[in-house]
Amino acid sequence: xxxxxxxxxxxxxxxxxxxxxxxxxxxxxxxxxxxxxxxxxxxxxxxxxxxxxxxxxxxxxxxxxxxxxxxxxxxxxxxxxxxxxxxxxxxxxxxxxxxxxxxxxxxxxxxxxxxxxxxxxxxxxxxxxxxxxxxxxxxxxxxxxxxxxxxxxxxxxxxxxxxxxxxxxxxxxxxxxxxxxxxxxxxxxxxxxxxxxxxxxxxxxxxxxxxxxxxxxxxxxxxxxxxxxxxxxxxxxxxxxxxxxxxxxxxxxxxxxxxxxxxxxxxxxx
Amino acid sequence: xxxxxxxxxxxxxxxxxxxxxxxxxxxxxxxxxxxxxxxxxxxxxxxxxxxxxxxxxxxxxxxxxxxxxxxxxxxxxxxxxxxxxxxxxxxxxxxxxxxxxxxxxxxxxxxxxxxxxxxxxxxxxxxxxxxxxxxxxxxxxxxxxxxxxxxxxxxxxxxxxxxxxxxxxxxxxxxxxxxxxxxxxxxxxxxxxxxxxxxxxxxxxxxxxxxxxxxxxxxxxxxxxxxxxxxxxxxxxxxxxxxxxxxxxxxxxxxxxxxxxxxxxxxxxxxxxxxxxxxxxxxxxxxxxxxxxxxxxxxxxxxxxxxxxxxxxxxxxxxxxxxxxxxxxxxxxxxxxxxxxxxxxxxxxxxxxxxxxxxxxxxxxxxxxxxxxxxxxxxxxxxxxxxxxxxxxxxxxxxxxxxxxxxxxxxxxxxxxxxxxxxxxxxxxxxxxxxxxxxxxx
Ligand SMILES: [Zn+2]
Numbered sequence: 001x002x003x004x005x006x007x008x009x010x011x012x013x014x015x016x017x018x019x020x021x022x023x024x025x026x027x028x029x030x031x032x033x034x035x036x037x038x039x040x041x042x043x044x045x046x047x048x049x050x051x052x053x054x055x056x057x058x059x060x061x062x063x064x065x066x067x068x069x070x071x072x073x074x075x076x077x078x079x080x081x082x083x084x085x086x087x088x089x090x091x092x093x094x095x096x097x098x099x100x101x102x103x104x105x106x107x108x109x110x111x112x113x114x115x116x117x118x119x120x121x122x123x124x125x126x127x128x129x130x131x132x133x134x135x136x137x138x139x140x141x142x143x144x145x146x147x148x149x150x151x152x153x154x155x156x157x158x159x160x161x162x163x164x165x166x167x168x169x170x171x172x173x174x175x176x177x178x179x180x181x182x183x184x185x186x187x188x189x190x191x192x193x194x195x196x197x198x199x200x201x202x203x204x205x206x207x208x209x210x211x212x213x214x215x216x217x218x219x220x221x222x223x224x225x226x227x228x229x230x231x232x233x234x235x236x237x238x239x240x241x242x243x244x245x246x247x248x249x250x251x252x253x254x255x256x257x258x259x260x261x262x263x264x265x266x267x268x269x270x
Numbered sequence: 271x272x273x274x275x276x277x278x279x280x281x282x283x284x285x286x287x288x289x290x291x292x293x294x295x296x297x298x299x300x301x302x303x304x305x306x307x308x309x310x311x312x313x314x315x316x317x318x319x320x321x322x323x324x325x326x327x328x329x330x331x332x333x334x335x336x337x338x339x340x341x342x343x344x345x346x347x348x349x350x351x352x353x354x355x356x357x358x359x360x361x362x363x364x365x366x367x368x369x370x371x372x373x374x375x376x377x378x379x380x381x382x383x384x385x386x387x388x389x390x391x392x393x394x395x396x397x398x399x400x401x402x403x404x405x406x407x408x409x410x411x412x413x414x415x416x417x418x419x420x421x422x423x424x425x426x427x428x429x430x431x432x433x434x435x436x437x438x439x440x441x442x443x444x445x446x447x448x449x450x451x452x453x454x455x456x457x458x459x460x461x462x463x464x465x466x467x468x469x470x471x472x473x474x475x476x477x478x479x480x481x482x483x484x485x486x487x488x489x490x491x492x493x494x495x496x497x498x499x500x501x502x503x504x505x506x507x508x509x510x511x512x513x514x515x516x517x518x519x520x521x522x523x524x525x526x527x528x529x530x531x532x533x534x535x536x537x538x539x540x541x542x543x544x545x546x547x548x549x550x551x552x553x554x555x556x557x558x559x560x561x562x563x564x565x566x567x568x569x570x571x572x573x574x575x576x577x578x579x580x581x582x583x584x585x586x587x588x589x590x591x592x593x594x595x596x597x598x599x600x601x602x603x604x605x606x607x608x609x610x611x612x613x614x615x616x617x618x619x620x621x622x623x624x625x626x627x628x629x630x631x632x633x634x635x636x637x638x639x640x641x642x643x644x645x646x647x648x649x650x651x652x653x654x655x656x657x658x659x660x661x662x663x664x665x666x667x668x669x670x671x672x673x674x675x676x677x678x679x680x681x682x683x684x685x686x687x688x689x690x691x692x693x694x695x696x697x698x699x700x701x702x703x704x705x706x707x708x709x710x711x712x
Contacts, residue, residue: 013628015625015627015629015654015655016629016630016654016655016656048620048622048623049622051626052625052626055654059654092418093419162613162619175619175620175621177620220622221620221621222625225625225650225651225654226647226650256646256650256653260644260646260649260650263664
């Protein structure tokens with residue numbers, strides 16, 4: 001039997017992902033449950049290897065015995081109600097301009113999903129747009145989703161370089177590259193404390209933000225492959241959202257990721 | 271003039287000192303000369319009457335520059351170029367010091383200079399180029415350039431400085447739109463893929479960043495050059511879309527792959543512009559066929575009777591093209607592969623880009639070793655593409671020894687970031703008697 005499987009021509013290839021990973025699981029192959037991942041704006045907002053986060057999540061979801069479906073969200077699409085995990089990345093200024101309208105159109109759906117405990121990982125540019133607003137160097141205010149209680153000011157100096165953070169997921173490593181300086185409101189919680197690097201603003205040693213199951217960070221690398229505890233936290237919340245049952249993880253050999261992370265920590269912290 | 275002479279002497283002395291210490295391709299002598307005489311470069315190039323040609327873009331600068339120089343020299347021109355790959359102002363001066371008389375003025379018909387995107391404008395501020403050949407824009411060391419849009423703007427400004435002509439990539443919208451912002455009277459030439467090969471465009475650029483609806487295709491003429499690949503190694507270049515302006519080839523390069531062919535097409539388009547009616551197809555063909563690849567761009571070293579190839583990788587587009595080039599040769603003996611990645615300034619400090627490269631073509635034979643400061647990150651990346659990794663050995667020297675010893679009877683290939691290539695090549699040069707960095711085998 002053949003099935004007609006149509007791929008969205010706007011979709012990018014996610015390297016390593018199996019051919020039909022954007023299609024619903026075949027009957028009998030759902031494993032412990034189907035987890036629908038949405039990658040926001042792969043063309044406009046994934047310039048720094050951020051699709052690697054989605055590849056990491058999909059691969060680990062499979063290794064944990066669940067069935068991922070990877071949906072790529074392009075401007076003009078609607079984000080489905082049965083979304084269990086949302087990923088977004090960094091882009092250029094031109095990319096942020098092209099997604100503005102779509103993000104506004106999907107704002108209520110994204111806020112609703114976040115309120116329902118659907119986990120999200122927003123990196124760099126999308127992290128900024130998940131705050132209250134972004135003020136450009138020229139003084140224009142770009143509204144954000146307000147899922148994080150923070151604001152970002154465009155600045156003249158770029159904060160660039162390798163980063164080590166101390167977080168509730170242990171030490172995590174990555175690479176930051178941003179000119180916006182982000183200030184969390186007094187009640188907002190950073191993802192971690194900077195041990196090496198600049199972080200949100202180069203001043204208060206905070207990096208990223210975490211609100212419920214939504215994580216924002218400036219860390220590229222991409223951040224998840226070398227920090228599998230963060231990936232598994234997101235997957236655990238997603239499994240709960242998808243199945244209504246607590247996460248049932250499998251043991252995964254993370255030796256290579258641990259060595260990669262430890263090597264960076266030793267180099268940067270001495 | 272005295273000041274210039276003093277600068278030449280100081281620079282030459284620094285050059286000798288640098289060479290004695292064994293450092294080829296250093297920018298230090300250029301720095302010395304520039305300190306003594308800030309107008310050094312302008313003076314040096316003042317009597318190069320045939321033109322000052324700059325070659326820039328993210329990928330293929332070194333190869334294209336070398337090809338263009340080879341074609342021009344084959345036509346009898348005396349050409350100054352910066353062969354060491356130190357493609358910024360001081361590097362250009364350093365390269366110049368060897369051939370410069372004490373008067374400080376270079377005797378050449380033409381200067382053909384490879385310039386890094388970030389440094390090209392600084393050069394153009396010192397010396398206005400007559401012509402610019404602009405190849406492509408891709409993500410490269412984003413921590414330095416910050417944004418691809420920004421890189422495109424740098425190249426547009428460089429093109430805006432050209433006083434006589436530019437040759438642009440018709441298939442790369444970041445480059446082709448530069449045609450709109452040129453000085454009055456500047457001639458625009460084009461190079462690109464022939465219509466028959468358009469579906470292979472993805473091998474040369476990152477489609478994900480191209481918005482095809484953005485730009486109307488520029489109209490081209492009978493002196494613009496178009497590539498027609500014939501098979502994996504042979505190709506032809508047409509002048510004009512239908513060959514109405516003539517053709518070069520069929521021919522075959524020492525370097526493999528579509529990227530080398532498009533570089534040859536770019537170089538040929540520029541050579542034809544510079545030489546005008548004196549351009550001879552057969553001469554261009556012979557020059558391209560005879561050219562040895564620059565090191566790290568498909569350079570092959572004979573290691574105990576088996577070839578070892580060093581392939582420089584520095585950004586997603588370049589790495590993807592390199593992997594595609596070699597994946598095509600499935601009928602040849604299996605090649606042992608090593609990947610070495612550092613994250614120093616010259617490599618690009620952010621290794622995120624490795625996740626924008628598709629490694630699936632390495633699944634069949636796996637990767638014997640990963641090495642360099644980011645050896646574990648590279649191994650992790652390969653794990654996510656289901657490519658088996660034999661071993662991870664961060665120490666470059668130990669990795670190289672082990673790779674050569676364990677794959678003695680096999681052809682070998684190392685995909686290497688810039689500083690790992692430099693380090694390994696020094697070791698290999700000592701052992702296998704290679705030409706000095708930046709010099710040619712002949
Ligand atoms: Zn960033």
